[in-house]
Amino acid sequence: MSLAFADVREARSAELSRAAELSLPAVLHALSDPVRLSIVSQLADGAEHTCNSLEVPVAKSTCSHHFRVLREAGVVAQRADGKCRFNRLQVQALEASFPGLLDAVLRTSRR
Amino acid sequence: MSLAFADVREARSAELSRAAELSLPAVLHALSDPVRLSIVSQLADGAEHTCNSLEVPVAKSTCSHHFRVLREAGVVAQRADGKCRFNRLQVQALEASFPGLLDAVLRTSRR
DNA sequence: CATTTAGTACGACGAGTGTCGAACTATAGC
DNA sequence: GCTATAGTTCGACACTCGTCGTACTAAATG
Numbered sequence: 001m002s003l004a005f006a007d008v009r010e011a012r013s014a015e016l017s018r019a020a021e022l023s024l025p026a027v028l029h030a031l032s033d034p035v036r037l038s039i040v041s042q043l044a045d046g047a048e049h050t051c052n053s054l055e056v057p058v059a060k061s062t063c064s065h066h067f068r069v070l071r072e073a074g075v076v077a078q079r080a081d082g083k084c085r086f087n088r089l090q091v092q093a094l095e096a097s098f099p100g101l102l103d104a105v106l107r108t109s110r111r
Numbered sequence: 112m113s114l115a116f117a118d119v120r121e122a123r124s125a126e127l128s129r130a131a132e133l134s135l136p137a138v139l140h141a142l143s144d145p146v147r148l149s150i151v152s153q154l155a156d157g158a159e160h161t162c163n164s165l166e167v168p169v170a171k172s173t174c175s176h177h178f179r180v181l182r183e184a185g186v187v188a189q190r191a192d193g194k195c196r197f198n199r200l201q202v203q204a205l206e207a208s209f210p211g212l213l214d215a216v217l218r219t220s221r222r
Numbered sequence: 223c224a225t226t227t228a229g230t231a232c233g234a235c236g237a238g239t240g241t242c243g244a245a246c247t248a249t250a251g252c
Numbered sequence: 253g254c255t256a257t258a259g260t261t262c263g264a265c266a267c268t269c270g271t272c273g274t275a276c277t278a279a280a281t282g
Contacts, residue, residue: 024219025143032139033270052228062271064230069269083228083279098219104211108135144240163258173241175260180239194249194258225282232275239268246261252254 022074022097030073031105036066040075040089044106048079048086133185133208141184142216147177151186151200155217159190159197 070076181187
């Protein structure tokens with residue numbers, strides 16, 4: 001049955017619609033993992049990336065897990081297109097809730 | 112015997128001396144807990160505070176644990192004076208390693 | 223329709239975390 | 253010296269986290 005995936009999609013758009021209520025601890029926790037920090041750093045070019053197009057030294061399912069954490073914290077948004085899911089940084093939402101935070105994190109993690 | 116406390120003191124000054132090697136994931140993790148975020152926020156007036164003088168809704172041992180995490184991440188420094196231990200934010204060290212980060216976190220957690 | 227590809231869900235595992243109370247150390251004051 | 257106070261340490265507990273392999277869904281391709 002296909003209910004599972006439909007539910008997931010709905011949850012995803014729900015994540016987007018309540019993007020205003022970002023939690024600082026949740027965002028900081030999402031950024032506190034080296035793998036996720038690397039993902040965010042690679043996403044910082046502003047372009048959309050698929051999970052597969054990023055360099056992440058973990059298994060596919062682990063990568064999916066990290067993207068979920070980033071999504072649920074509001075750090076990243078996902079757009080489904082055909083077979084692929086394109087991820088992008090939620091730059092403006094983050095800047096609106098925590099001005100300067102993303103810049104500070106990216107500036108130092110990019111070194 | 113009193114070796115335990117001597118070791119602890121040495122570890123503390125060791126923490127201070129290698130304050131240069133701050134890890135961004137470690138700092139973000141230290142800041143990702145609500146209790147620790149509150150502690151940092153209360154420490155943001157620049158003054159020194161004892162563990163007891165802060166408003167923290169946890170047991171004494173838990174508070175001590177949180178201060179340890181903050182210390183080991185280099186967010187906070189501790190100075191022993193008589194019976195008390197005075198804690199202060201490591202503002203300049205943090206600013207040197209991760210410019211803008213502390214400001215961004217404090218600006219939003221203070222609301 | 224069969225196969226491949228991108229990604230998620232699930233279950234399991236070990237490691238880490240936040241919390242507490244109790245025991246402890248060290249200083250201060252009686 | 254006894255007692256109170258500030259803080260740490262040490263289990264213990266439930267819970268979360270990062271990781272993986274496997275099974276799965278859905279779309280694309282043969």
